[in-house]
Every structure is written in C-alpha cells, then in structure tokens.
Amino acid sequence: MAKLSIMDLAFFLTETDASPKHVGGLLMFRKPAKAAANYVENLVAEYAGNISEIRAPFNQIVKFGTFTAPQWQTDSQFDIENHVFFHTIGGDDFRESLYELVGELHSIRMDRARPMWEMHVIQGIDDQRFALYTKLHHAYADGVTMSSWLVNSLSTSARTKAVTPIWSVLPQKRLQKNADSISIMKVLSQLGGRSGDYLKAITGLSKLSAQLALETLHLTKNAVAVPFKANPNTPLTGQVSAGRQIATAAVDMSRVTKLRQQTRSTLNHIALTCIDGALHRYLQDCDADINEPITIQMPVNLRRSDDDSFGNKIGIVLVELASKTTDPYERLREIGFTLRNVRYQIDGVPPASVMAYTVLLGSISLISEALKLGDVLPPLGNTLVSNVPGPAKALYLKGAKLEEMYPISALTPSNHLNITLYSYDGRLQFGLVASQAMPNLDILSDYIHDAFDDLEEAVSPSRGKSN
Numbered sequence: 001m002a003k004l005s006i007m008d009l010a011f012f013l014t015e016t017d018a019s020p021k022h023v024g025g026l027l028m029f030r031k032p033a034k035a036a037a038n039y040v041e042n043l044v045a046e047y048a049g050n051i052s053e054i055r056a057p058f059n060q061i062v063k064f065g066t067f068t069a070p071q072w073q074t075d076s077q078f079d080i081e082n083h084v085f086f087h088t089i090g091g092d093d094f095r096e097s098l099y100e101l102v103g104e105l106h107s108i109r110m111d112r113a114r115p116m117w118e119m120h121v122i123q124g125i126d127d128q129r130f131a132l133y134t135k136l137h138h139a140y141a142d143g144v145t146m147s148s149w150l151v152n153s154l155s156t157s158a159r160t161k162a163v164t165p166i167w168s169v170l171p172q173k174r175l176q177k178n179a180d181s182i183s184i185m186k187v188l189s190q191l192g193g194r195s196g197d198y199l200k201a202i203t204g205l206s207k208l209s210a211q212l213a214l215e216t217l218h219l220t221k222n223a224v225a226v227p228f229k230a231n232p233n234t235p236l237t238g239q240v241s242a243g244r245q246i247a248t249a250a251v252d253m254s255r256v257t258k259l260r261q262q263t264r265s266t267l268n269h270i271a272l273t274c275i276d277g278a279l280h281r282y283l284q285d286c287d288a289d290i291n292e293p294i295t296i297q298m299p300v301n302l303r304r305s306d307d308d309s310f311g312n313k314i315g316i317v318l319v320e321l322a323s324k325t326t327d328p329y330e331r332l333r334e335i336g337f338t339l340r341n342v343r344y345q346i347d348g349v350p351p352a353s354v355m356a357y358t359v360l361l362g363s364i365s366l367i368s369e370a371l372k373l374g375d376v377l378p379p380l381g382n383t384l385v386s387n388v389p390g391p392a393k394a395l396y397l398k399g400a401k402l403e404e405m406y407p408i409s410a411l412t413p414s415n416h417l418n419i420t421l422y423s424y425d426g427r428l429q430f431g432l433v434a435s436q437a438m439p440n441l442d443i444l445s446d447y448i449h450d451a452f453d454d455l456e457e458a459v460s461p462s463r464g465k466s467n
Contacts, residue, residue, distance in 0.1 A: 011137065011138040011139040012070070014369060015109065026132075032398075044121045078114070102408065107244040117135065119133075151390065161399060205356050208357055228377075232379055234286070237415055244436070251428045253428055274452050276331055279444070281451075282440075285440070293323055296319055297385075322338075366413055385418075386421070404427075409433055416434050
C-alpha cells in the first residue's frame with residue numbers, strides 16, 4: 001500500500017462540508033451527425049460496463065490507521081454504479097441549466113468509504129449537445145494530471161467509436177515516485193533528489209524566506225509577494241462557505257496570439273492582465289475596489305517531464321498584479337515585468353524549497369480555515385489563478401466532438417473565487433468557481449471578455465474590436 005504525501009494528506013485533514021477538496025472538469029460535446037436517439041444512454045452503458053481493467057487510483061480508498069500513517073488500499077467492494085451517473089436537465093437554456101447542475105454537484109463532499117471520483121453524463125434541452133462533468137478528490141491528483149487523464153481517454157479522430165474510460169489510459173503499475181511521508185523534512189529530501197541536495201533545499205527555503213522578510217521590512221522589492229497582506233475587505237475573500245456556482249469565459253486564441261506578438265508577451269501575461277482588469281471592474285461594481293494591487297496565488301508545476309506518478313507535486317507562490325490603473329497596456333507591462341521576475345526568483349531555488357514554502361504557508365491558511373477564522377484573519381491572497389495546458393487539436397468521444405472543456409477547481413482557504421485557464425482547440429478558456437457568498441459571478445466572466453476588447457484597443461486603437 002502506498003502512503004500519502006504531506007500535501008495529499010492535507011486535502012483530507014482540512015476537508016469540510018463547506019469546503020470539499022475535489023477538482024473537476026466540465027466537457028461539452030456535440031453529437032455526431034445522425035446520432036441515434038439513445039446515443040448518450042448507450043455511451044453511459046459502454047463506459048460503466050468497461051471495468052475489467054480498472055486501476056489505481058480509481059479503485060482505491062484511503063485507510064486511516066490508529067498507529068500508522070494513512071495509506072491507499074484497493075476497495076474490495078468497488079461498484080461502478082457509485083461512480084457513473086446520468087442526468088437529464090430541463091429549462092430553457094442548455095448552458096444555464098448545465099452550469100446550475102454542475103454547481104450543485106461540485107458542492108457535494110464525496111464519500112470516503114468508496115473511491116472518491118465521479119462522472120456525470122448530462123443531456124437535455126439541446127438535442128444536439130451533451131456534457132460530462134467529472135470530479136476527483138484532490139488527494140488523488142492535481143488538476144494538470146486529471147486534465148491529462150481526460151485528454152488521453154479521448155480520441156483525435158471522429159471515426160473512433162470505442163469508448164475509453166480514464167483508467168484504461170493509466171500506467172499498469174502505480175509508480176512510487178511521490179513523497180511517502182507526512183514529514184516536511186522527508187518531502188524536502190525526496191523532492192530534492194539525492195541526499196546531497198537536501199542542504200540545497202534547506203538553503204533555498206532560507207533564501208526565499210529572507211527575501212520575503214526584507215520585503216516585509218520595505219528594504220527590498222521582490223517578485224514573490226509577501227503572504228497575508230492582501231486586502232480582506234472584498235467579496236473575493238472570507239471564510240469559505242457551502243455551495244458552489246460556476247461561470248466560464250472563452251477567447252479565440254488567434255486574438256491572444258496577435259496580442260502576444262504585438263507586445264512581446266506570453267499567454268500568461270495577456271490572460272492575467274485581462275483577469276486583473278476584470279477583477280478591478282467587478283470590485284468597483286460591488287463598491288469594494290482597492291487601491292493596492294490584487295494578490296493572486298499562482299501554482300507552479302514542480303513535476304519533472306518524465307514523472308507520471310500520482311498525487312500532487314505543485315508549489316504555490318504569491319504574485320502582486322498591477323498597480324491600479326485605467327490603462328490596459330500599462331497593466332500588461334507591469335504584470336509582464338513581475339511575472340518574469342517571479343520566474344527568475346523561483347528558478348533560483350530548488351523545487352523542494354518551493355514545495356516546503358507552499359506546505360508551511362498552506363498549513364497556516366488551513367488552520368485558519370479549520371478554526372473558522374477566515375473572516376477575521378487576513379487571507380493568503382485575494383484569489384487563486386492557475387493555468388492548465390490543453391491540446392491544440394479537437395478531440396472526440398465516440399464520434400462526438402469536444403467543443404469546450406473547463407477546469408472546475410477547489411476553493412482555497414479564505415478565498416471565495418478560483419480561476420483556471422485552459423487552452424483547447426484554438427480557444428483560451430476560463431473556468432470560474434465561487435462560493436455562493438460571492439455575488440454576480442456571471443458578470444465577472446463578462447468583464448473578462450470586455451478586458452480583452454480593452455487591451456486590443458489599447459494596443460491597436462480603433463482596430464482591436466474589429467477582429
């Protein structure tokens with residue numbers, strides 16, 4: 001049996017009904033031409049009937065021992081009917097009803113007595129479209145890993161008629177590469193690699209801590225922001241409450257590419273500039289605008305390219321976005337400068353140091369959430385924004401084209417909002433998930449679209465909106 005890493009264990013120990021710790025994905029498909037009336041029902045039956053080769057982690061539960069560290073073990077009572085579900089939605093608008101249902105499903109904490117994953121097949125209203133909503137406990141995998149599993153289970157050809165469940169594309173044997181202890185020191189040791197790298201990891205953590213200490217004293221200005229200094233008086237932060245709502249936004253990748261070329265920026269620079277502008281406009285609507293920069297938590301992938309182990313290998317760094325401005329181009333330049341310096345600062349320390357830094361800060365935030373102090377103590381940051389890479393070409397499921405795919409993530413302590421970017425088939429997509437305490441989430445998604453228009457106009461006056 002494989003032991004849990006410290007990060008995987010944290011998702012279990014801090015989970016509550018108000019703050020479930022699972023990640024999800026929403027996939028919207030268009031049925032193939034001349035699809036049978038029972039096409040979706042048959043799809044469910046094929047998926048649910050293909051369990052002969054189900055593999056870890058999809059057949060595993062966590063075993064908490066009295067005197068031993070928590071471990072993964074195979075569920076001897078596995079039943080696929082506890083994991084694959086079918087829904088028919090009603091109403092007048094497919095997208096609106098779909099988002100409402102997915103928000104409800106994403107709110108529900110999963111049962112630890114069985115493997116903690118679900119797939120929901122959804123149809124109704126629009127007879128040409130259907131959707132899949134999947135959710136998986138965060139202790140099983142991070143969002144990047146889950147996305148890769150979903151993508152690998154789909155086909156690049158509309159002619160492929162076989163249905164491939166997620167577990168059919170996983171390695172036959174679980175690779176034992178992830179940390180196997182709940183000790184921070186062992187996390188440092190294992191992530192650092194050889195024992196000789198252990199000292200480097202400790203030195204890197206000390207270096208990062210010293211840089212933040214100097215910035216706290218206003219003696220230096222570093223790219224990685226000081227934690228727990230974000231303004232708490234906005235709808236973006238507070239004790240995480242029950243209930244989830246979702247919204248999405250999408251921009252043609254050709255627009256992003258043109259802006260990148262014109263401004264010599266990266267996709268992250270462009271996307272964060274538009275998110276920053278949209279958030280400030282949203283806060284103005286809520287009479288809660290702030291004068292200081294918005295601080296985001298930004299995940300950093302620490303997994304090596306040849307590492308296909310399960311669990312989580314990510315770090316979180318804090319980044320201040322732009323100073324308050326009405327000029328989108330000025331905002332882009334400041335954010336671009338900051339992100340480049342963040343990359344230099346993070347590359348200057350070993351990955352194990354970033355992981356330890358994440359664990360230490362995350363522990364403080366999680367304790368605050370567990371003690372219900374989210375409305376009292378300052379948040380780690382204003383929100384979390386992550387970027388999950390996706391495939392550039394269209395994918396298919398039994399001939400049905402995948403038209404849209406959105407990550408639906410978990411909320412972090414003291415944050416009411418999480419935004420995840422996902423690039424797919426010529427579109428940059430935004431998955432927004434928020435607690436029910438955050439008002440008018442759909443307006444924020446509209447403002448993301450507006451912010452792209454504004455940036456295009458700032459870069460190419462009078463020509464931006466013609467594209």
